[in-house]
Amino acid sequence: MGTMKLRLGMIGGGQGAFIGAVHRIAARMDNEYTLVCGAFSSDPEKSTEMGRILALQEARVYQNYHQLIEKETRLPLEERVQVISIVTPNHLHFEPAKLALENGFHVILDKPATFSLSEALQLKEICKRTGQLLCLTHTYTGYPMVKEARQIVTSGKLGNITKVYAEYPQGWLSRFEEGSGMNKQAAWRTDPARSGKAGAMGDIGTHAFNLIEYVSRLQVTKLCADVNTVVRGRKLDDDGAVLLKLSNGSSGVLIATQIATGEENNVKIRVYGEHGGLEWQQADANTLKLMMADEPAQMLRTGGAYLSSYASHNTRTPAGHPEGYLEAFANLYRNFALTIKALLAHEEPLPEHLDFPGIDEGVRGMAFIENVIRSGESDVKWSEFSLEV
Known part of the structure; x- marks a missing residue:
């Protein structure tokens, strides 16, 4: 090219x-x-x-x-x-x-x-x-070991997926930062006129939701949300948890909060199947934990020769050298460029x-926001995940 x-x-x-x-x-x-x-x-x-x-x-x-x-x-x-x-x-x-x-x-x-x-x-x-x-x-879908997790699920190694957990805890909005006049990020991310219907669920909940659907290769079909505004005076949600039903009949849990004081950005996903499970967290982004039934847990590492082509393609440095958020972000830019150049x-x-x-992920992310906020305001336990306005 x-x-x-x-x-x-x-x-x-x-x-x-x-x-x-x-x-x-x-x-x-x-x-x-x-x-x-x-x-x-x-x-x-x-x-x-x-x-x-x-x-x-x-x-x-x-x-x-x-x-x-x-x-x-x-x-x-x-x-x-x-x-x-x-x-x-x-x-x-x-x-x-x-x-x-x-x-x-x-x-x-x-x-x-x-x-x-x-x-x-x-x-x-x-x-x-x-x-x-x-x-x-x-x-987060740009991380090599997140891509490896998706490939392991795709291969059928875990068997039928039975349970998925995703969590994204932050603590930076545990106080009324938007009231200081000094925090530009807090000001717009908590403003309904600029952020939209959701605060934490839009800002970081969409990341957790996207990770669940990307890694598990399943789609959310129903949800039951508890959405909260904890900090007094805040106009949008800053905390929430969502029970999920997935397209193969299994269930999941999603947690997104910006009032977990002291937390940074340790987004984490766990996926379990009939034969095994896996776990990835951003705090140790070069490691993917693979747990097969009746076997010792394995720690798969970025840069390993045993990884899939998807993980290898998105790895820049030899094994043992940390890669992180900026590289994951760059992987999205590079893959987009390589696709355009090929065309x-x-x-x-x-x-x-x-x-x-x-754009398909974009539509589902926006649907997640609207469905979660609607569910959080409703007394009905389960709501269908709808793509309709």
């Missing part, structure tokens, strides 16, 4: 935006992209300043996403941006993504996909109509390259 770099643009991700810097690091890591343009802030001066920091051509640092897409579309095909990364708060996902797709650009979108399920369903139709690709940055070369992308979250 050659050494051609894809031309990347960014909407959002100005100074002080944590996730924008992560996206830029991920894009640079494998030399698959060149950042050529951006509209980094709703404040034109801040956008211009970010462009200077990133050493972009002044003419390609734009005041807003409308201007970016309009002016880039007028450039010659060999110069214009090819992929647009959208790293704005949730309420500013749909419109720029829609405009980018409709003007012939592929899109990388931070999660959750949109502000509402209705918008996600519209975005899916736009992807289908335009033929453009969308990558949704569910980071540009009229080649079939490899299955390992196609292994990135897309």
Whole structure:
């Protein structure tokens, strides 16, 4: 496929935006992209300043996403941006993504996909109509040992899946951080006008949900949610637990909380089947624990020659050297780039390259948010998992 770099643009991700810097690091890591343009802030001066920091051509640092897409579309095909990364708060996902797709650009979108399920369903139709690709940055599916876990389940080694647990504990919102006026992240993530219907369940619950469906290869069909707002004055949920029914008849439990004081980001998943189980947690991301019935537990390690092609493809360093969040994020960027390059070369992308979250995961993530909030407000024990608005 050659050494051609894809031309990347960014909407959002100005100074002080944590996730924008992560996206830029991920894009640079494998030399698959060149950042050529951006509209980094709703404040034109801040956008211009970010462009200077990133050493972009002044003419390609734009005041807003409308201007970016309009002016880039007028450039010659060999110069214009090819992929647009959208790293704005949730309420500013749909419109720029829609405009980018409709003007012939592929899109990388931070999660959750949109502000509402209705918008996600519209975005899916736009992807289908335009033929453009969308990558949704569910980071944790980028880890080599999460990919290995999925391959073990796929191989049938565990047998029929009987139980799944996923938990994502954080403690950073255990106090009323949004009231300080100093925490930009807390301010928008707890604001219904910018975040949407959910707080913790949208921000981190969607990651746990995505991990369950990705690793188990099953889909949630019913749920029973207990959703709480613990910190006084907060406008959105900051804690919750969800009982799940899965498409093969088995059950699961999902916990997402941002008020577990002292916790960082140790997202964890456990999957059990008739013949064995597995466990992965971000705090020891290079290890996948495999537990087969009547055998000693095994610790599978990133970089091992015994791992699947999916794990190996997404591993950068020799065994024993820690890889983490940034590399997992970069794996999504790289697989998306390799898929686009194959299509540009009229080649079939490899299955390992196609292994990135897309608009279907985006729709299910938004459906999870809306179903969980609805269930949390209801006295009915079990609710059908619905993709309808």
